[in-house]
Amino acid sequence: MKIAIVGTRGIPNHYGGFEQFADFLSQGLVQKGHDITVYSSKNHPYKESDYNGVKILHKYDPEDKIGTAGQFIYDLLCMADARKRGFDIIYLLGYTSSSVWQRILIKKSIVVTNMDGLEWMRSKYSKQVQRFLKYAEKLATKYSDHLVADSIGIQSYLKKTYNAESFYIPYGSHVFSEPNKEDLIAYGVTAYNYDILIARFEPENNIEMILEAFSKSSTSRKLLLIGNFKHTDFGIRMARLYGEDTRICFLGPIYNQVALNNLRYFSNLYYHGHSVGGTNPSLLEAMGSSSLICYHNNDFNRTIVGNDGFPFDNYNGLKEIIEGKRKEDFFHFLTENIEKIKNIYSWQRIVDRYEDYFLSIIPKS
Incomplete structure (x- = not known):
């Protein structure tokens, strides 16, 4: 053809x-x-x-x-x-x-x-x-x-x-199978002691809800935000409102795919707040990198993740997930999502x- x-x-x-x-x-x-x-x-x-x-x-x-x-x-x-x-x-x-x-x-x-x-x-x-x-x-x-x-x-x-x-x-997507903790050093984090969000800084990605819930939670983990926050007025406002919280780190864009995969792999929670669109590539990449998914509860995300992650609809529900979910307790979710990547995606x-x-x-x- x-x-x-x-x-x-x-x-x-x-x-x-x-x-x-x-x-x-x-x-x-x-x-x-x-x-x-x-x-x-x-x-x-x-x-x-x-x-x-x-x-x-x-x-x-x-x-x-x-x-x-x-x-x-x-x-x-x-x-x-x-x-x-x-x-x-x-x-x-x-x-x-x-x-x-x-x-x-x-x-x-x-x-x-x-x-x-x-x-x-x-x-x-x-x-x-x-x-x-x-x-x-x-x-x-x-x-x-x-x-x-x-x-x-x-x-x-x-x-x-x-x-x-x-x-x-x-x-x-691919299954990421060669994790290396050395990649974490550059970002000042250690395995499973941080959460991560990778997205464009747009309101419909529910970034403000995630930041508000995280900032008011009692967790001692860090939150790494990866994306060009300086590219939009919304992103600049988010950095101004939440950047003083020492746990919240606005890293900007990262284009090194191996580094991104390692950051996903060793995170505690991976937040996926996208609410407009179809099958988002970053969600599949997170699943293939053994992330524990915390996703905005809508048809698009729910069809992909289903019961192998934590849906959230509002600030209160998200805050409970942040304070109560540890990756070490949910490795069966990771296994199921890896199987989806292998067999479907x-x-x-x-x-x-x-x-x-x-x-x-x-x-x-």
């Missing part, structure tokens, strides 16, 4: 979930003998035209000059180029800034859209932007030939809201499912 992946800032991953997904999926499909192209921003630090057998096409991206509007220009340039190259499938990751251009792809290739999460519900957006994102979501369901949902919750939402059928394929299984799915939607000659 000849497939283009559009909608990310490019690979190798230097940004986030969709980039990481494109990184693994594209390489996995190349290893199976397929011709895969990933569109990449001209601003991406990797400038080569090949990445482990994946073709890279760099396109002009003015986001650094004009802000969010630049994403629409970048997506337009990618999609206009893709329609000329005879791809069997054009796989769009997300719809935020691409669905308005989907009509130019009609009858040129099979267009598949990964519907991501409920972007229009993100509180960081103004009401006007939220209305546009809801419109963009509707356009994606109308002009895509096929839809992929990365969670059962999103699949149900698409059916209920638009009577749109979608194919469920979640994200993938391994990257090999996800790549296999994508190959089967793509092959099934290409007309037989």
Whole structure:
């Protein structure tokens, strides 16, 4: 198959979930003998035209000059180029800034859209932007030939809201099996004497609830917050409100995957407050790194973790978890979550499912 992946800032991953997904999926499909192209921003630090057998096409991206509007220009340039190259499938990751251009792809290739999460519900957006994102979501369901949902919750939402059928394929992850306590030294913590949160600093990730509950708890553990808190006004406010608590450490972003895995592995509790979206990659990574998961109680998270973690709905319930749960008492949760990664969410299984799915939607000659 000849497939283009559009909608990310490019690979190798230097940004986030969709980039990481494109990184693994594209390489996995190349290893199976397929011709895969990933569109990449001209601003991406990797400038080569090949990445482990994946073709890279760099396109002009003015986001650094004009802000969010630049994403629409970048997506337009990618999609206009893709329609000329005879791809069997054009796989769009997300719809935020691409669905308005989907009509130019009609009858040129099979267009598949990964519907991501409920972007229009993100509180960081103004009401006007939220209305546009809801419109963009509707356009994606109308002009895509096929839809992929990365969670059962999103699949149900698409059916209920638009009577749109979608194919469920979640994200993938790996099992981390080579822990090394030496990586903890740089962060001033010791095994199981700290909790951890890894997220973008946005209100819908329930970071403020987690910080409030932790700051008012009696625990002597530290809390490591990993993410670029200086990137948003919300993050800056959180650091100002809670940064004086000596237990709470705002570390900023960490891009070393091995260090992140070790920090997850040796943490006591891992907080996952995401409330908008589908299968979040960071949640699967935490499960694969033997984290004891404390998650916001919603359909998306509950479908993945279920009874093998601690759901929270409010400040009081979360405070009780913080003060009462020790990892050493719940190793059976870790074992069950590792089995999920091996049997449901391994990257090999996800790549296999994508190959089967793509092959099934290409007309037989």
